[in-house]
Amino acid sequence: MAHSPQLTVFSDRDALAHALADRVEAALRLALVEKERASLAVSGGSSPRVVHELLAERSLDWGRVDVLLVDERWVPPDQEGSNESFVKETLIQGKAKAANFIGFWSNAEDLYQGADAATQAVSRIDLPIDAVVLGIGPDGHTASWFPHAEGLSAALSDSAPAVAAVKAKPSDVTGALTERLTLSLPMVANAGLVALLMNGDAKRAVFEEALLDGDVEDLPVRAILRKRPDIFVGWAP
Secondary structure, three states: OOOOOOEEEOOOHHHHHHHHHHHHHHHHHHHHHHOOOEEEEEOOOOOOHHHHHHHOOOOOOHHHEEEEEOEEEOOOOOOOOOHHHHHHHHOOOHHHHHOEEEOOOOOOOOHHHHHHHHHHHHHOOOOOOOEEEEOOOOOOOEOOEOOOOEOHHHHOOOOOOOEEEEEOOOEOOOEOOOEEEEEOHHHHHOOOEEEEEEEOHHHHHHHHHHOOOOOOOOOOOHHHHHHOOOOEEEEEO
C-alpha cells in the first residue's frame, strides 16, 4: 500500500510513553495558542496508563482542555470495565484535574439512545479534536471498532455521527461487555494528532498485517491507517 504509516520503535515502554506524552502536550499547547479551547481523546487499557500519568503532571492550561473518551463499555462509571473511571483515576489527576472531562455514559434507556446523548455531548466541544490516542487489540480492533461487529460499517462510514453504537461479537478480547460506544472514523480521522500506541510482539504483528491489502471488517484498525497515513505509530517490546 502506498504511503503506509511508519512504525517508530522505542527501546522500552517508558521511553515510548514519554515520547507520546511529549507529542500530545505539544499538540495541545499549539491548539491553545490558536484557539480558546483544546481537546484530547484518550483510550482505556493498560498501555496508555503511563502516558496518562505523565500528562497529568504537565504544565498546561488544563482548564481550557476538554478530555473525552475514544470509546466506552456500556456500563455505569462505578462498575468494573468503565473507561471513564480509568481515565479519571489516571489522567484527571494532578495538574490535569482542572480539565473538563466528557464521558459517554448517561441515563439513556439503551445503547443507541446513549450514542445519541454522547454525540450531543461531544458536539459541544471545539472540533476537530486536537489529539487522539488509540490502542490496538490482538484481533485488529482499535477504539471499539471490533471485527465484524454489529454497527461497525456505520461507525466507519463518512456520514457517521460523532459517537456510534457498536455490538461486538463475544470473544476473549471483548469479554462479556460487548455493547460499546465509540468515536466514529470521521471524528478520529479529522483530528490534528492521531497516535497509535503498541506494546509487545503480538500487537506489532497485527499492525504489520493491517498494512497489507485486506478487508477492513477483518482488521478494523486498517480504517484509520488508510485514512491517516501520517498517524504516529509507536511501539516498544
